[in-house]
Amino acid sequence: MTAPAVQTATDGPATGEPVVGFSGVNKSFGPVHAVADLTLTLHPGETVALLGPNGAGKSSALDLLLGLRNPDSGSIKVFGTTPAQAIAQGRVGAMLQSGGLMEDVTVREIISLACALHPRAYPVDEVLATADITDIGDRKVNKLSGGQEQRVRFALATAGDNDLIVLDEPTVGMDVTARQAFWATMRRRVDEGRTVLFATHYLEEADAIADRVLVLHRGRLIADGTAAEIKARAGARRITFDLQGEIDEPALRALPHLVGVEVSGATVRIRSDDADATVHAVYGLGLYPRNLEVAGLGLEQAFLAITDAASAEEEEER
Ligand SMILES: Nc1ncnc2c1ncn2[C@@H]1O[C@H](COP(=O)(O)OP(=O)(O)OP(=O)(O)O)[C@@H](O)[C@H]1O
Numbered sequence: 001m002t003a004p005a006v007q008t009a010t011d012g013p014a015t016g017e018p019v020v021g022f023s024g025v026n027k028s029f030g031p032v033h034a035v036a037d038l039t040l041t042l043h044p045g046e047t048v049a050l051l052g053p054n055g056a057g058k059s060s061a062l063d064l065l066l067g068l069r070n071p072d073s074g075s076i077k078v079f080g081t082t083p084a085q086a087i088a089q090g091r092v093g094a095m096l097q098s099g100g101l102m103e104d105v106t107v108r109e110i111i112s113l114a115c116a117l118h119p120r121a122y123p124v125d126e127v128l129a130t131a132d133i134t135d136i137g138d139r140k141v142n143k144l145s146g147g148q149e150q151r152v153r154f155a156l157a158t159a160g161d162n163d164l165i166v167l168d169e170p171t172v173g174m175d176v177t178a179r180q181a182f183w184a185t186m187r188r189r190v191d192e193g194r195t196v197l198f199a200t201h202y203l204e205e206a207d208a209i210a211d212r213v214l215v216l217h218r219g220r221l222i223a224d225g226t227a228a229e230i231k232a233r234a235g236a237r238r239i240t241f242d243l244q245g246e247i248d249e250p251a252l253r254a255l256p257h258l259v260g261v262e263v264s265g266a267t268v269r270i271r272s273d274d275a276d277a278t279v280h281a282v283y284g285l286g287l288y289p290r291n292l293e294v295a296g297l298g299l300e301q302a303f304l305a306i307t308d309a310a311s312a313e314e315e316e317e318r
Pocket of ligand 1: 032034061
């Protein structure tokens, strides 16, 4: 993907340089290969979603990017330097999944501290207002609801002028209004040339927000493209129909070009990489499908098709 020619609002060098570069990065925890030979480059002005099933290695990859862990092998560059240096320069803001909030301080105190520590901090009141937490400024951070706590984490990640914002499942627990406000703020930052990388399980959010989607599976990068490219790459289409009488599942499972079949009551849902041929074969079985629908995959189904295919490939290799 071509990097947009965007200049960040920093005093730093012109930002043609990659924001992040992973090259052959590996990280294992005992027998678990959490990040496997990961190579990728992020460019200025990109909004990138990191997707993957539970345990795929998303948080591990973000921890490596933030210098919270060291890779076993491979190299990681952030703005051409080490993650630790990039963070010390105030170029990276992060919002992680859990932990990190001090106890027994107020919201305003913790945000003030973050601003005091940031080399390019925004005014405290502005940070509070942007995260919509001005009205809870005097509350203790350990007395907040889940969604309020998430907003405070968001404020911590955006207390200063960062060129890269890293977010691990940022909108978990946020209500619809908070979620919309959150993404509106992120969009403004991207419009100003910042890069946003976020891990999520909300595929509709990735589809709507990201201009690039990375899919991790058992630590490996198995897809990298726009949401549209990933949907097209999954190739499969959805076929749905109803059948009357007893359903012969083994016969359905033997249909050509299948990626998956699911039977629920009288309804059959098929993913196929050649819908015309599969539907033809359904009629060939002498069946009379009713309410027949053929549709392209959403990002969610494309994601499932790609990760299922990767699992099947790995099973075959074993
Ligand atoms: N500190 C650790 N010690 C041992 N194993 C770990 C550690 N951190 C992660 N793992 C393992 O590494 C793999 C990748 O975990 P990771 O948390 O990176 O996945 P994830 O994609 O973020 O998952 P989720 O969507 O569930 O948050 C998992 O099998 C996990 O159990």
